[in-house]
Amino acid sequence: xxxxxxxxxxxxxxxxxxxxxxxxxxxxxxxxxxxxxxxxxxxxxxxxxxxxxxxxxxxxxxxxxxxxxxxxxxxxxxxxxxxxxxxxxxxxxxxxxxxxxxxxxxxxxxxxxxxxxxxxxxxxxxxxxxxxxxxxxxxxxxxxxxxxxxxxxxxxxxxxxxxxxxxxxxxxxxxxxxxxxxxxxxxxxxxxxxxxxxxxxxxxxxxxxxxxxxxxxxxxxxxxxxxxxxxxxxxxxxxxxxxxxxxxxxxxxxxxxxxxxxxxxxxxxxxxxxxxxxxxxxxxxxxxxxxxxxxxxxxxxxxxxxxxxxxxxxxxxxxxxxxxxxxxxxxxx
Numbered sequence: 001x002x003x004x005x006x007x008x009x010x011x012x013x014x015x016x017x018x019x020x021x022x023x024x025x026x027x028x029x030x031x032x033x034x035x036x037x038x039x040x041x042x043x044x045x046x047x048x049x050x051x052x053x054x055x056x057x058x059x060x061x062x063x064x065x066x067x068x069x070x071x072x073x074x075x076x077x078x079x080x081x082x083x084x085x086x087x088x089x090x091x092x093x094x095x096x097x098x099x100x101x102x103x104x105x106x107x108x109x110x111x112x113x114x115x116x117x118x119x120x121x122x123x124x125x126x127x128x129x130x131x132x133x134x135x136x137x138x139x140x141x142x143x144x145x146x147x148x149x150x151x152x153x154x155x156x157x158x159x160x161x162x163x164x165x166x167x168x169x170x171x172x173x174x175x176x177x178x179x180x181x182x183x184x185x186x187x188x189x190x191x192x193x194x195x196x197x198x199x200x201x202x203x204x205x206x207x208x209x210x211x212x213x214x215x216x217x218x219x220x221x222x223x224x225x226x227x228x229x230x231x232x233x234x235x236x237x238x239x240x241x242x243x244x245x246x247x248x249x250x251x252x253x254x255x256x257x258x259x260x261x262x263x264x265x266x267x268x269x270x271x272x273x274x275x276x277x278x279x280x281x282x283x284x285x286x287x288x289x290x291x292x293x294x295x296x297x298x299x300x301x302x303x304x305x306x307x308x309x310x311x312x313x314x315x316x317x318x319x320x321x322x323x324x325x326x327x328x329x330x331x332x333x
Contacts, residue, residue: 001076001096002256003044006033009077010046010088013070022066025055033090035253041081042089043249049086060086094242097252097310101240104255104313108320119154119320121259126157126266133269134164139178140171140199143190143326147271150324155266169269171195181205184327188214191325192275208333213279215333217318220282220289222333224315227292231308234293234300241306247288248307251314254281258317262324271325278321285314 001009010031017023028051036045049064056063064086071090072080078093107120131152135141148169149159171190178186178201185205192213193199208215231237243252254277261277264270292307294300319329 001092001100002259003033004260006044006046006090007031009071009074010048010067013067013074014048014052016070017066023052023056023058023063025052028052036083036087036089040083040087040089042079042091043253044090044092045083046088046090047086049082049088053086064088094244097243097248098240098306100252100256101309101313104316105240105309108316120317121262121320122154123259123263124156125263126152126155129157131157131159131269133159133161133169134167135161135169136167137163138170138173140174140190141169143187144171144195144271145169147187147191147325148266148269150326151262151271151274152266154324155263157266169195172198174199174201176201185214187326188275191271194272195270213275214327216286217278217282217322218327218329219333220285221315221318221322221329222331223289224285224311224318225331227289227308227311228315230293231300231304236300236305236308238309238312239302239305240309241302243303243306243310245288245291245303245307247284247291248310250284251281251288251310254284255310255313255317258321262321274321275325278318281314281317281321285311285318 007030010033011027015027018025018027031046031048033044033046036042049067050060052063053060061082064082067088068080068082071077071088076092076096077090079091081089083089104120107118133145133148135145145161152159172195174190175198178189181189181201189201189205190199204212205214210216258277258281261273265274289311292304292311294304322329
């Protein structure tokens, strides 16, 4: 279950409470759902009760108590806790993680072919929309526009790129020619910073260490592929399932938020939003990877198969995101 789906779940809970006479408020247009902050619990949290307390004329915790059972009855939700002044903390059951991993797998298998499920994170939200990008004759503008052709296309839209006035896409130019970095590092150097930030063109983009964000993303993808190969050598394959290990929640959260990050990158003409989210996925996977395979005399179990499926799903998302940026995702690094 993604944050967007949970947001709709929370709004449905508010609507039911209003219809049943438990609350007298206008149903808001959106509900913010995020990973819980300090002191929070579960997989996600929402401040909707605090938002509605004033209009409802009730204390936030009382509003939270009214909404809690409506959210708890939702398929995929195992429990809802109330913390602090009235935050609703949502625990997802194992079926939600299983469904997320299967969705990523199915999208990867069919790649958005007609009649099949779209690649994970792709949607029809911009279907029929034609976006005209008017850019200057500048290498960074060219690279950003090229990435946006694919990113907006992933949401069903179509991009037409023109060198014409008035310009509507003008990222801060690179201070020097990025070509000596090679195609992949050069593209990352131009796409990773926000459009209003000056890109840094230096050999740091080529070093293979954790300080290099591109290296972390590509290394995490390579590790996912290596885990797949190592598991095959041990005689087992992945099976989506419930994963409750330390670090797994961060992987699940970043994967669940990928469609929203991709949609925002398309809507705001901002490839950097996609690039930064890929770094978050990579960092979560790298922190989780050491729990995937059996250790010592351990035999492969259902838990190992579920962890492997989650790691493979993260690798699939990293490869797909890099492809949209026009960057290669090698299996070995």
